[in-house]
Amino acid sequence: MRFCKKSLVLVALVLSLIAATASIAAAEGFNDPQQYTATSTPSGPHGGYVSTSNKCKECHAVHLATGSYMLTRANTRAETCNFCHGVAGAGIGTKVALNEEGHGLSATQKNEENLIAPDDTVDPYTIQTSNWGCVECHSPHDNKTVKLAGNTTTKLLKQDPNQGKTYLYYNTSLINTSTKETTQTLSHWCSTCHNADFGLHTDPKQVLMSGTTQTAYGHAVSGSGYTTDTAGWAIVDPLDGINNGPTCRQCHTATGIGGKFPHSSESTSTGGSAVSTPDMLKSGSKATELDGICNGCHNTSSLQ
Ligand code: HEC
Ligand code: HEC
Ligand code: HEC
Ligand code: HEC
Ligand code: HEC
């Protein structure tokens, strides 16, 4: 009896393995997704297409595509990366999840409606919820991408993620057309959709608030980041006209379980259970207790 049970389990296991292999192999129009190792350069199947490479078919099947979107495995634009980068995806690639407090949609946003980027100047970045996803920030072909200052690769980041927008701080003409390099940083790049969040605290921005366009100001945010005194507190000199503010990432640290900047925002509460941290802020933050963010840099006992 015991033996029988064990061998049944084994048979079931073998069968399920065969089924799993078959389900990948069944996608005849595509390449074997394991063909490229995670260490190949450029990264994975993205870019570096030459006549001796065979990468297009990693993602597109000329014939026998299993999805209706652009000959990929997916039926919608928003799902095209899931096969390799989705948490349950069968192909290889870093697993990325967009969650509600990161760059994902909330349950109420899942239907067809306009998604508007918070803190953008007029007219704000707007997209249908059904189209929002990876390809709004990344180019799968590593085409028209930018290598931001401080980055070792382009990370497939689009040169112009919010086309038609007049950016206040990010300048596409600074990008070297052959090397794709720029002197601007990730914080400048983030301002393409959050145009009001960069610059000196005295810089005026035109933002749609409560239905009317109003002039707004924001905390000093720079590309190079802030400096600290010997005790580790932020050096604050807001009246010198020099922008010594933090970078986006220095405040939006998104630490914790799955908290991968700038995709998701999750952390562990002191009780140990997973909680959602607002706005990609540091682990354990709550919407009603944001002073804990300010205190991380500002020495409250020295405030005037
Ligand atoms: C990593 C996956 C991936 C690889 C590899 C890839 N593509 Fe794509 N391709 C996509 C996705 C996703 C889209 C849809 C992009 C969008 O809608 O913005 C697309 C769109 C396209 C389109 C139509 C829209 C456009 O961008 O012009 C063409 C044509 C295309 N790919 C050709 C190719 C060719 C040729 C290769 C190989 C040299 C290739 N792709 C390799 C994922 C890939
Ligand atoms: C067929 C599998 C496959 C598909 C589909 C795919 N990727 Fe990848 N991708 C990889 C692999 C493999 C790597 C290299 C290892 C890694 O960093 O994940 C990679 C790397 C990346 C990187 C890191 C690049 C760098 O320079 O560090 C980004 C960003 C990325 N993919 C985005 C996307 C997006 C966006 C899509 C959907 C349009 C997509 N990928 C679809 C396999 C895939
Ligand atoms: C709001 C813009 C945005 C969206 C949407 C987005 N990404 Fe990214 N992604 C970025 C930025 C910015 C980076 C680089 C972060 C850095 O420099 O550390 C990045 C980095 C990556 C990397 C490299 C990670 C690493 O550790 O080097 C991968 C892989 C990736 N993204 C895949 C995806 C996938 C898959 C999706 C959709 C599920 C997606 N991204 C959606 C902006 C975005
Ligand atoms: C000094 C710290 C700090 C810096 C630097 C910073 N942020 Fe924030 N950000 C916050 C805090 C705190 C919140 C949450 C409270 C709030 O909404 O005002 C927030 C909220 C946001 C929100 C959500 C607002 C909403 O209405 O839902 C966006 C978008 C945002 N930040 C983008 C950025 C971008 C992009 C950068 C860099 C250009 C940046 N932030 C730099 C502290 C910072
Ligand atoms: C292509 C446009 C685009 C770019 C580029 C972009 N964002 Fe966003 N961002 C959005 C949209 C749209 C939302 C609202 C939807 C959502 O939360 O997914 C958002 C939401 C946010 C929020 C609030 C998240 C929440 O729901 O609590 C923060 C914080 C934020 N972005 C920071 C950043 C940072 C930091 C960068 C640069 C790494 C960046 N964004 C780049 C479009 C963009």
Ligand code: HEC
């Ligand atoms: C990551 C570190 C950091 C965090 C977190 C932070 N600040 Fe600041 N803050 C600075 C620095 C650095 C300056 C000085 C900028 C300068 O001198 O150009 C500054 C300046 C200021 C100023 C003066 C005006 C300006 O922007 O220069 C105010 C007011 C301020 N912070 C309030 C806050 C509040 C409120 C919070 C919490 C929501 C906060 N800060 C969170 C680092 C931080």
